[in-house]
Amino acid sequence: MQIEQIITQLESLRSSSDQLELGPSQRKESFEEVQSYSELFLSSLEKAKGYVAKEIGNLAITGEKKDLSEILKTYHSEVAQSGINAASPKHLGYIPGGGVYSAALADYIAAITNPYASVYYASPGAATIENEVIEWLKSVFSFPKEAVGTLCSGGSTSTLVAFTAARDHHQIKNERVPKSVVYLSEQVHHSSQKALRILGLEDVILRLVPLDANHRMIPSKLEKMLQEDIKVGLNPYLIVGTAGTTDTGAIDPLNELADIAQENNLWFHVDAAYGGMFILTSQKEKFSGIERADSLIVDPHKGLFLPYGVGAVLVKEAKDVLHSHYYTANYMQDGYQEELLQSPANLSAELTKHFRGLRVWLPLQLHGIEPFASCLEEKLLLTKYFRKKLESLGFCLGPEPELSVSYFWYPFESKSEEKNRLLMHEIHKDGRVFLSSSIIDSKFVIRLAILAFRTKKETIDLAVEMIEKCLKKVLEKES
Numbered sequence: 001m002q003i004e005q006i007i008t009q010l011e012s013l014r015s016s017s018d019q020l021e022l023g024p025s026q027r028k029e030s031f032e033e034v035q036s037y038s039e040l041f042l043s044s045l046e047k048a049k050g051y052v053a054k055e056i057g058n059l060a061i062t063g064e065k066k067d068l069s070e071i072l073k074t075y076h077s078e079v080a081q082s083g084i085n086a087a088s089p090k091h092l093g094y095i096p097g098g099g100v101y102s103a104a105l106a107d108y109i110a111a112i113t114n115p116y117a118s119v120y121y122a123s124p125g126a127a128t129i130e131n132e133v134i135e136w137l138k139s140v141f142s143f144p145k146e147a148v149g150t151l152c153s154g155g156s157t158s159t160l161v162a163f164t165a166a167r168d169h170h171q172i173k174n175e176r177v178p179k180s181v182v183y184l185s186e187q188v189h190h191s192s193q194k195a196l197r198i199l200g201l202e203d204v205i206l207r208l209v210p211l212d213a214n215h216r217m218i219p220s221k222l223e224k225m226l227q228e229d230i231k232v233g234l235n236p237y238l239i240v241g242t243a244g245t246t247d248t249g250a251i252d253p254l255n256e257l258a259d260i261a262q263e264n265n266l267w268f269h270v271d272a273a274y275g276g277m278f279i280l281t282s283q284k285e286k287f288s289g290i291e292r293a294d295s296l297i298v299d300p301h302k303g304l305f306l307p308y309g310v311g312a313v314l315v316k317e318a319k320d321v322l323h324s325h326y327y328t329a330n331y332m333q334d335g336y337q338e339e340l341l342q343s344p345a346n347l348s349a350e351l352t353k354h355f356r357g358l359r360v361w362l363p364l365q366l367h368g369i370e371p372f373a374s375c376l377e378e379k380l381l382l383t384k385y386f387r388k389k390l391e392s393l394g395f396c397l398g399p400e401p402e403l404s405v406s407y408f409w410y411p412f413e414s415k416s417e418e419k420n421r422l423l424m425h426e427i428h429k430d431g432r433v434f435l436s437s438s439i440i441d442s443k444f445v446i447r448l449a450i451l452a453f454r455t456k457k458e459t460i461d462l463a464v465e466m467i468e469k470c471l472k473k474v475l476e477k478e479s
């Protein structure tokens with residue numbers, strides 16, 4: 001190809017490729033359109049249902065241009081108005097989501113400026129912000145200065161980093177794998193078992209430690225299992241405690257678990273994905289012992305009310321994380337060495353990644369910590385309020401919750417299980433407020449989890465009114 005031909009072809013491509021760069025007026029216009037859509041969405045939250053069952057229309061990429069207004073319309077009907085409305089105050093199922101507005105602003109800025117946050121040399125400022133978020137979390141959980149951490153996409157990916165560190169620290173490989181033992185709560189989140197499988201540890205032995213009446217691991221049972229395993233020549237290496245189980249909000253006796261781990265040289269991991277941030281509240285002492293964990297995960301997209309896509313992991317010993325995560329390559333030679341621990345990439349499976357530190361850092365800087373703590377405190381109180389209301393309607397309640405998850409069932413005179421399922425069905429059909437169910441101690445129960453930052457007393461009043469109405473329906477069918 002002659003250079004003239006190249007120039008001609010470049011010119012002809014330009015009018016098409018230039019379309020990717022919006023001009024100032026197009027930017028203003030499209031930004032305003034998105035902004036007004038955001039307002040429409042947010043102002044509709046009060047009336048919108050917590051859950052909408054819906055068949056999804058065609059969202060296929062056709063390759064043809066569409067107007068932004070048309071795209072937003074499609075988004076609203078097919079995405080924003082289908083399934084669980086996770087931005088809604090009325091999401092009280094599973095573990096509710098968040099979406100503070102200031103985090104969206106941070107994401108917008110992160111996307112516009114697009115700094116390379118994974119490598120200190122490439123963007124020292126962005127890497128520092130990522131690291132400062134970790135520093136803040138270390139101080140929140142009283143982790144020592146030498147501890148390290150990284151921001152991941154969520155709790156599950158954070159668990160991968162923690163369990164990799166535990167695996168490498170104890171050299172769980174080859175013939176040791178099938179002899180190695182992991183101790184978990186019966187109420188452990190399934191992401192723990194999933195992480196073990198992903199890490200090639202499918203063949204380790206899993207021991208589910210029995211729970212007390214408050215769904216907390218019983219340390220003496222753990223101790224007994226552990227000693228028996230040691231006696232027969234197995235290799236116990238990991239205890240997974242939970243600070244706030246998904247189903248019941250239980251906090252395992254962290255200090256006792258830490259004692260057992262320490263005495264027997266096991267790795268102690270704490271899953272605080274849901275519950276961790278409640279350490280900012282009056283319930284701080286319930287987390288005593290969490291600072292003794294070798295690794296810990298926490299989900300800012302749960303307890304800090306941030307939009308989905310940010311979890312965090314802290315690990316005491318840097319070398320345990322570096323063993324699997326630190327690599328270098330010729331094309332990276334311009335910037336590594338002294339910045340080893342300053343580059344998030346060295347502690348993570350990710351190299352290039354979304355600059356997610358900003359969506360944690362900016363809201364914390366803008367609002368300060370106080371409103372986050374108050375919002376969490378409010379959720380604890382709302383849980384108590386809900387339970388009092390339900391008790392007065394004749395419902396049976398699970399044990400006094402440690403955090404903001406609680407469960408209940410109605411003591412129907414006959415076929416109680418079936419009728420509680422029917423009640424759940426009626427609640428889903430109503431959909432004004434979304435609750436979910438679970439099986440706890442082999443019993444079908446309805447669960448309520450309060451963690452959406454927009455959930456207020458009015459929401460709980462609405463939930464109670466809805467539950468009462470649905471209960472009436474079930475009782476009417478009974479008679």
Ligand SMILES: *Cc1c(COP(=O)(O)O)cnc(C)c1O
Binds near residue numbers: 311
């Ligand atoms: C949500 C949750 C997880 C998984 O975290 P993701 O962010 O959904 O990947 C793990 N453990 C507990 C206790 C959780 O509540």
